Amino acid sequence: MKVRKTSISKLNTTDFSNLPFGTVFSDHMLICNYKDGKWGEAKILPYGPIPMPPGAQVLHYGQSVFEGMKAFKNNSNEILLFRKEENFKRLNQSAERLSIPEIDEETFMNGLDELLALDNAWCKKEEGYSLYIRPFIFASGECVKASASYEYTFIIITSPTTKYYAGEMNVVVEEHYTRAPQGGVGYAKAAGNYAASFYPTKQANAKGFQQLIWTDAKEHKYIEESGTMNIWFRIDDTLITPALSDSILGGITRDSIVTLAEDNSIKVEQRKILISEVVDAYKNGTLKEAFGTGTAVTVNPINTITFREKRMVIESQKDSFAIKLKQQLQGIQKGSIVDAYDWTSKVTA
Numbered sequence: 001m002k003v004r005k006t007s008i009s010k011l012n013t014t015d016f017s018n019l020p021f022g023t024v025f026s027d028h029m030l031i032c033n034y035k036d037g038k039w040g041e042a043k044i045l046p047y048g049p050i051p052m053p054p055g056a057q058v059l060h061y062g063q064s065v066f067e068g069m070k071a072f073k074n075n076s077n078e079i080l081l082f083r084k085e086e087n088f089k090r091l092n093q094s095a096e097r098l099s100i101p102e103i104d105e106e107t108f109m110n111g112l113d114e115l116l117a118l119d120n121a122w123c124k125k126e127e128g129y130s131l132y133i134r135p136f137i138f139a140s141g142e143c144v145k146a147s148a149s150y151e152y153t154f155i156i157i158t159s160p161t162t163k164y165y166a167g168e169m170n171v172v173v174e175e176h177y178t179r180a181p182q183g184g185v186g187y188a189k190a191a192g193n194y195a196a197s198f199y200p201t202k203q204a205n206a207k208g209f210q211q212l213i214w215t216d217a218k219e220h221k222y223i224e225e226s227g228t229m230n231i232w233f234r235i236d237d238t239l240i241t242p243a244l245s246d247s248i249l250g251g252i253t254r255d256s257i258v259t260l261a262e263d264n265s266i267k268v269e270q271r272k273i274l275i276s277e278v279v280d281a282y283k284n285g286t287l288k289e290a291f292g293t294g295t296a297v298t299v300n301p302i303n304t305i306t307f308r309e310k311r312m313v314i315e316s317q318k319d320s321f322a323i324k325l326k327q328q329l330q331g332i333q334k335g336s337i338v339d340a341y342d343w344t345s346k347v348t349a
């Protein structure tokens with residue numbers, strides 16, 4: 001792979017004690033172009049602006065998909081990637097739905113390895129740090145006809161990070177706007193899903209909520225996701241999360257928590273959840289926990305849920321499932337707990 005290294009590293013001028021999520025980028029990026037029906041050679045370049053004509057299709061029609069993944073450094077200074085095969089699979093599932101050509105495994109996996117080996121120092125070993133990895137593919141063909149592009153660009157950038165959300169998580173049930181309808185692109189990590197969420201989210205933010213709980217597009221009765229996270233409820237001692245569908249993103253953290261919970265002998269139900277069921281559980285005292293899961297947040301407890309002006313306060317539990325499962329997941333990701341699932345892989349380049 002061709003590699004052009006940066007002549008001025010930003011490592012020494014980056015304040016690692018202040019890393020607002022997604023605002024600081026490592027020195028290099030991987031880039032690969034698709035033209036004439038095939039992907040070309042990937043190369044690594046210094047992180048920086050990319051040439052983009054104003055007629056690039058992604059700017060007009062949002063034909064773009066992305067992934068979010070994380071790398072961690074263990075105590076032996078090795079970089080561990082978490083479930084990279086799942087991100088690769090999901091990127092291509094998203095690409096298929098957006099009529100974007102699939103990326104081949106070698107480009108993705110070797111690209112990751114080489115990029116992370118080169119920017120190794122951006123992945124910090126200290127507690128609480130990880131390297132957030134953002135692979136994405138977008139339509140780079142120059143044409144404003146409303147049709148799938150003939151040219152695409154695949155890029156991987158990385159960003160050192162600590163926490164996604166700081167502070168409380170107060171969410172409100174959204175009964176008007178919707179994240180994704182049946183038959184839409186909700187299961188894909190399509191850029192437009194996120195763009196469409198910003199306006200309702202901003203309205204919720206203005207009322208003091210950090211995030212929304214998205215409900216189904218048809219009846220607004222069933223719970224789908226919360227913000228950019230999959231959502232979970234502990235009712236009595238059962239964990240319940242909405243079953244996957246074409247309007248729900250199949251989170252890799254979600255899948256990992258299902259496995260970890262079951263291996264901790266916690267009963268897990270993946271099914272439709274009515275808002276009214278959560279409200280009833282709150283009223284009769286059986287709603288013990290609520291939390292969100294996602295790559296960026298890992299596991300994020302929800303402090304309050306507001307439904308039609310009524311605020312349900314979820315007190316923290318001494319035997320919190322969310323905290324227990326988060327600790328196990330993070331331990332595996334960081335290599336401090338034995339990975340019995342073969343979820344982690346070392347960067348080898």
Ligand code: COI
Nearest residue numbers: 068069228294295296297
């Ligand atoms: C992730 O958890 O990777 C996400 O997709 C959230 C992202 C939009 C920041």
